[in-house]
Amino acid sequence: MIDLGLSEFCKWLAATSLSQTIQTTGWIIPALQTIHILSVAVVFSSAILVDLRIWRLLERDVPMPEVARRFLPTVWPVLLILLTTGSLLIIGEPRRSLLNSTFYLKMALLAVAIVLTAGLQRSISSSPNSWDRNRARRMAGRFAASVSILVWCGILFAGRWIAYTQAG
Amino acid sequence: MQQFWDFISYFEDSGLADNIRENDVLFPLIESVHVLAICLVVGSILVVDLRLLGLASVNRSVTRVTSGILPFTWSAFAVAAASGILLFISNATKYLGNGYFVAKIFLICAAGLNMAIFHGISGRDLPRWENETVLPLPARLAGGLSILLWISVVTCGRWIGFTMRVH
Numbered sequence: 615m616i617d618l619g620l621s622e623f624c625k626w627l628a629a630t631s632l633s634q635t636i637q638t639t640g641w642i643i644p645a646l647q648t649i650h651i652l653s654v655a656v657v658f659s660s661a662i663l664v665d666l667r668i669w670r671l672l673e674r675d676v677p678m679p680e681v682a683r684r685f686l687p688t689v690w691p692v693l694l695i696l697l698t699t700g701s702l703l704i705i706g707e708p709r710r711s712l713l714n715s716t717f718y719l720k721m722a723l724l725a726v727a728i729v730l731t732a733g734l735q736r737s738i739s740s741s742p743n744s745w746d747r748n749r750a751r752r753m754a755g756r757f758a759a760s761v762s763i764l765v766w767c768g769i770l771f772a773g774r775w776i777a778y779t780q781a782g
Numbered sequence: 783m784q785q786f787w788d789f790i791s792y793f794e795d796s797g798l799a800d801n802i803r804e805n806d807v808l809f810p811l812i813e814s815v816h817v818l819a820i821c822l823v824v825g826s827i828l829v830v831d832l833r834l835l836g837l838a839s840v841n842r843s844v845t846r847v848t849s850g851i852l853p854f855t856w857s858a859f860a861v862a863a864a865s866g867i868l869l870f871i872s873n874a875t876k877y878l879g880n881g882y883f884v885a886k887i888f889l890i891c892a893a894g895l896n897m898a899i900f901h902g903i904s905g906r907d908l909p910r911w912e913n914e915t916v917l918p919l920p921a922r923l924a925g926g927l928s929i930l931l932w933i934s935v936v937t938c939g940r941w942i943g944f945t946m947r948v949h
């Protein structure tokens with residue numbers, strides 16, 4: 615029943631004039647995907663650089679709050695670009711993602727990544743001085759950083775896998 | 783030239799290439815690793831490029847930014863290159879016949895050359911100005927050019943997927 619409704623919605627979406635334009639202009643989808651991947655590169659690298667700093671694997675000589683201030687604020691505006699290009703890609707090929715369980719896995723992982731990144735940013739900026747000294751906080755931070763690395767890698771894998779699991 | 787094609791087909795006909803070609807999971811798996819690694823290369827090199835342009839990390843010297851970030855960039859590049867070579871040998875002849883693939887390889891070489899010129903020539907007197915916010919023109923050019931080249935590399939990479947059917 616739900617599948618049927620979703621399928622109808624895809625059909626309606628694919629018939630809109632915006633979708634028709636995206637479908638019939640050959641360069642639009644690869645161009646949107648290119649912007650999408652470049653934005654992923656920025657968000658993903660920012661998150662991973664902070665995660666690796668939490669593990670003290672790079673930029674050890676820089677205080678944690680400074681690293682977080684340098685990289686994390688970039689994530690949010692770039693996520694808006696991702697949301698826009700992602701939505702346009704869905705409008706252009708609704709069935710490719712909306713009828714694809716890999717897409718929903720990606721969205722679920724993205725929700726976790728957003729909560730983790732926002733939590734990390736808030737926790738570092740609310741008590742910048744205790745971050746490198748407090749042991750309990752350091753351990754919690756390392757746990758969050760490990761989950762963040764796994765979840766972001768999962769998002770990238772799921773993203774690539776959408777192309778291989780789409781409904782026929 | 784014949785030697786070059788013999789060399790290519792030696793790898794393309796190997797059991798490893800055959801496995802990547804035929805296995806339903808192996809190709810997307812290596813491809814995902816490739817995309818992941820390229821994202822880290824592009825994202826982390828952008829940190830250095832923006833410093834050269836005077837747009838980010840300006841309160842740190844160029845050397846402190848590069849020594850903090852570039853080892854990470856090179857590790858990611860090694861993963862991207864290794865996974866890229868595996869994808870390449872699975873369909874080497876087809877890739878070599880694809881203009882976007884050839885362009886991508888040249889653009890990566892150009893990005894390397896740009897970096898070498900900066901380190902070897904325009905960055906030789908680096909200690910004199912590396913703490914400034916606004917760096918000399920050659921340094922800013924190197925940063926801007928690097929951003930453009932890496933955007934082009936990703937663009938060509940994505941276009942390969944639309945101009946060549948691997949499966």
